[in-house]
Amino acid sequence: MLTDDCADNPCALNATCTDLVNDFHCDCPPGFGGKRCHEKEDLCAHDPCVNGLCVDALYSQKCICEPGWTGPVCDVNIDECADRPCFNGATCKDQVDGFLCQCAPGFHGSVCQHMMDHCATSPCRNNATCVNQGAQYHCECPLGFEGTHCEHNINECDLLHKCSQEGTELCEDLINGFKCNCRQGYTGELCEIHIDQCASEPCMNNGTCIDGGAMFRCECPRGWKGTRCEEDDGSCALDPCHNDAHCVNLVADYFCVCPEGVNGKNCEIAPNRCIGEPCHNGGVCGDFGSRLECTCPKDYVGPGCQFELNACQEGACRNDGRCIVTEHGGYKCICEPGFTGRNCETNINDCSPSPCPLAATCIDQVNNYFCQCPFNMTGVNCDKAIDVDYDLHFYDALMTASAALSVPFKFDSNAFSISLWVKFDMPLSHGTVLTLYNSKEPNYPAKLSQLLHVSADNVHLNMFADETPLSLHFPSNQRLNDGHWNNLVITWKSDDGAYSLIWNAVRIYADVGYGTHKHLDINAWISLGDPISDTSTDSKFVGSVTRVNMWKRVIDFENEVPDIVQQCQQSQEIYDGLVLRFAGYNRMSGKVERIVRSTCGRERTDLRSTSTVHVDRCPSDVFVVTQQKEVNVTWQEPRFSSKYGIQNIERNLKPGQMFTWGEYLVVYVAKDNTSQADCVFKA
Structure with a gap:
C-alpha cells in the first residue's frame, strides 16, 4: 500500500514537497537548504559584490556599492563627468567617486572656474593698464609708450x-x-x-645792422667801434701816449693827459729825472719818463736806497729759523733741527744714506725719516702682513688725545668713500672722531687745511674753497654716540656732485650738487680723535675706533656696505680702489692705547643677546626666477617687538620695488629707546 510522505508537510517555509517512494524532496526557497529546508545558507559567502558590501536578505542577497560604483554586483563605475562639471573648456577626466578637471590655459580651480590673474605681478610699465585675458594678458599703454609691457617710449x-x-x-x-x-x-x-636780429635796431651811432641769422653784426661809421658801435674809437687802443700819460678817446682822435713836467702831443717830451744822482749807496737810477725808480744793492732799501736793510725785520730766515743781526748790517740764521742753508731754506735729506730696508721707501721728513713699506706690509723689515684686528682707544675726557698717520698719502681721484667703526664709551657724550686734512707738504703734515670732520653730532665737509661747506647732522634715532659700535660710510663723486652719509647700512643723507665736476688732488692726512690744536674746554672723545678705510671710488651701497656692517672685523677687505687701510697711526698724542683684538663685531653678539628688541619674524631668502631683466620682488616684511615699544624701523630696500638680475642683501634695523635688532636676508 502506497503512503504520501508529504502528508505531514515535512518541508519548512512552505517549500514544495514532492512525494517519493518511501521518501520526499523539498524544493527550498533561495537562501535555505537541508532535507526539510531548515538550514539557512550564507548568500554572501562567495563575495558576489565586486566593489561593495554584500547583505544577506534571507531569501536573496543585496550589494551596497561603494561611492562611485553601481550595478547589481557594483561592477559599473559611475561616470561623474556625465553632467559636464568642468567650466571654461576644461577636459573632464572621470575617476572613482570623483572627477578631475584639466583646465585650459589661463584658468584654475577645482572645476576651472577661476581665471588666472596675470596682472597681479604688475607686469605693465609706465602706468599702463593691465587687462587679464585668461590664457594671457594685454597691456594698454598710455599715450607715448609702446611694447609688450609698454616699456618703450615712442620717439x-x-x-x-x-x-x-x-x-x-x-x-x-x-x-x-x-x-x-x-x-x-x-x-x-x-x-x-x-628772428630778425636787426628788428630792435641794436646798432648805435648810425651803425649799419647786418642780420647774421643767429646774431647780428654792426658796421660802424668812422670814429666808433664795439659790438653795437657804442665805443668811441679815438685811437687810444694803439697806446699813443708816453711816460705814463693817460689817454682820452675823442671822436676820431685822442688826447694825452701828461704827468707834471711832461708835454707834447703824445707826452713824449720829458726831463731827465736821473740828473743829480737821486739813488744813494750805489743804487742804479731808472728813468721812466713820469717817474724814476732806484734799483738798490742787497743791503739797502727805500725810494732812494737811503736806508740800511734790517734783514731780520724782513723775515729773511725761513722755517722758524732764528735771525741774528751781525756787523755792517748783516744777519745770520740759526736753523731749527732738520733745516740748513743761509736762510734755513733747505730741508736736510735724512734719507741719505739709505737707512731703510730694501723693501721700504724712505720718506724724508723734518729732522726725521719714515720707512714706508709696500702696500699691505709692515714690520721693521716690511716682511709682515698688516693686521687690522685692533682698536685705538681714547680715554681722556678732559685733555686732547689723537692718533694720526705717520705721513700723508697722495690722493688723486674724482670720487672717494671713507668707512670707519666707532664706539663712544658713554652714550650721548661728545668729541671728534676723525679729521681729514690736505697737507701742503707731501712728506710730513704742514700748513694743514681741514677737508672733512666727523664728530658725535655731525659730519662737516669743506673740501672746495669755492663751495659752501656742508654739515650733515645725525638724527636723534640714528646716533653715532649711542654707546654701541656703529659703522659710518661717507661717499662723494664728481660726476653730479653726489654725496651720501650711511649709518649702519641705512642711508640717512643723499643729495647732489656738491663739488660737481671737481677733482681732488691732495696730500691726504688723517687724524683720529680730537685735534692737537683743539684748545676748547669741551669734552673730548672717549671711546674706540677701528677699521678706518678709504677708497678712490664710491663703494656699492647694496652689496659692499651691508657686508661691512654685518661682519665688522670678520668682513673681507674690499681691495678694489682701496688706498688706505687701518694701519700707520703712529703719531700718538695724549691718552691713546692700541688694544690688540678688536671688540667690534664680536661684541655685537653679546649686545643682541641682551637686546630689548626682539625679531618675531624674519623672512627667509627670497628667490625669483624670471627671463625678464627687471622684475618686481616682494616679501613679507619682518616683525619686531619690544616691551618699550618700537620707535623706528630703517631698511635699505623695500618690497615691491623693481630689481634687475642679481643678488641683493636686504637689511632691516629696529630700535627702541635702549637697544636695536636687525633682520638680514637675501633677495
Whole structure:
C-alpha cells in the first residue's frame, strides 16, 4: 500500500514537497537548504559584490556599492563627468567617486572656474593698464609708450619729423610729444620762425645792422667801434701816449693827459729825472719818463736806497729759523733741527744714506725719516702682513688725545668713500672722531687745511674753497654716540656732485650738487680723535675706533656696505680702489692705547643677546626666477617687538620695488629707546 510522505508537510517555509517512494524532496526557497529546508545558507559567502558590501536578505542577497560604483554586483563605475562639471573648456577626466578637471590655459580651480590673474605681478610699465585675458594678458599703454609691457617710449621726433630742419638744433623726445630746441636766431614751437636780429635796431651811432641769422653784426661809421658801435674809437687802443700819460678817446682822435713836467702831443717830451744822482749807496737810477725808480744793492732799501736793510725785520730766515743781526748790517740764521742753508731754506735729506730696508721707501721728513713699506706690509723689515684686528682707544675726557698717520698719502681721484667703526664709551657724550686734512707738504703734515670732520653730532665737509661747506647732522634715532659700535660710510663723486652719509647700512643723507665736476688732488692726512690744536674746554672723545678705510671710488651701497656692517672685523677687505687701510697711526698724542683684538663685531653678539628688541619674524631668502631683466620682488616684511615699544624701523630696500638680475642683501634695523635688532636676508 502506497503512503504520501508529504502528508505531514515535512518541508519548512512552505517549500514544495514532492512525494517519493518511501521518501520526499523539498524544493527550498533561495537562501535555505537541508532535507526539510531548515538550514539557512550564507548568500554572501562567495563575495558576489565586486566593489561593495554584500547583505544577506534571507531569501536573496543585496550589494551596497561603494561611492562611485553601481550595478547589481557594483561592477559599473559611475561616470561623474556625465553632467559636464568642468567650466571654461576644461577636459573632464572621470575617476572613482570623483572627477578631475584639466583646465585650459589661463584658468584654475577645482572645476576651472577661476581665471588666472596675470596682472597681479604688475607686469605693465609706465602706468599702463593691465587687462587679464585668461590664457594671457594685454597691456594698454598710455599715450607715448609702446611694447609688450609698454616699456618703450615712442620717439615722436623720429615718427613725426615736424621740427623745422633749418631752424632746429635738436629735437627732444618727450612722453607723448616732442620739443624743438631752436638754433640761435629761430623761434616758434617748431623753430619755423626766423628772428630778425636787426628788428630792435641794436646798432648805435648810425651803425649799419647786418642780420647774421643767429646774431647780428654792426658796421660802424668812422670814429666808433664795439659790438653795437657804442665805443668811441679815438685811437687810444694803439697806446699813443708816453711816460705814463693817460689817454682820452675823442671822436676820431685822442688826447694825452701828461704827468707834471711832461708835454707834447703824445707826452713824449720829458726831463731827465736821473740828473743829480737821486739813488744813494750805489743804487742804479731808472728813468721812466713820469717817474724814476732806484734799483738798490742787497743791503739797502727805500725810494732812494737811503736806508740800511734790517734783514731780520724782513723775515729773511725761513722755517722758524732764528735771525741774528751781525756787523755792517748783516744777519745770520740759526736753523731749527732738520733745516740748513743761509736762510734755513733747505730741508736736510735724512734719507741719505739709505737707512731703510730694501723693501721700504724712505720718506724724508723734518729732522726725521719714515720707512714706508709696500702696500699691505709692515714690520721693521716690511716682511709682515698688516693686521687690522685692533682698536685705538681714547680715554681722556678732559685733555686732547689723537692718533694720526705717520705721513700723508697722495690722493688723486674724482670720487672717494671713507668707512670707519666707532664706539663712544658713554652714550650721548661728545668729541671728534676723525679729521681729514690736505697737507701742503707731501712728506710730513704742514700748513694743514681741514677737508672733512666727523664728530658725535655731525659730519662737516669743506673740501672746495669755492663751495659752501656742508654739515650733515645725525638724527636723534640714528646716533653715532649711542654707546654701541656703529659703522659710518661717507661717499662723494664728481660726476653730479653726489654725496651720501650711511649709518649702519641705512642711508640717512643723499643729495647732489656738491663739488660737481671737481677733482681732488691732495696730500691726504688723517687724524683720529680730537685735534692737537683743539684748545676748547669741551669734552673730548672717549671711546674706540677701528677699521678706518678709504677708497678712490664710491663703494656699492647694496652689496659692499651691508657686508661691512654685518661682519665688522670678520668682513673681507674690499681691495678694489682701496688706498688706505687701518694701519700707520703712529703719531700718538695724549691718552691713546692700541688694544690688540678688536671688540667690534664680536661684541655685537653679546649686545643682541641682551637686546630689548626682539625679531618675531624674519623672512627667509627670497628667490625669483624670471627671463625678464627687471622684475618686481616682494616679501613679507619682518616683525619686531619690544616691551618699550618700537620707535623706528630703517631698511635699505623695500618690497615691491623693481630689481634687475642679481643678488641683493636686504637689511632691516629696529630700535627702541635702549637697544636695536636687525633682520638680514637675501633677495
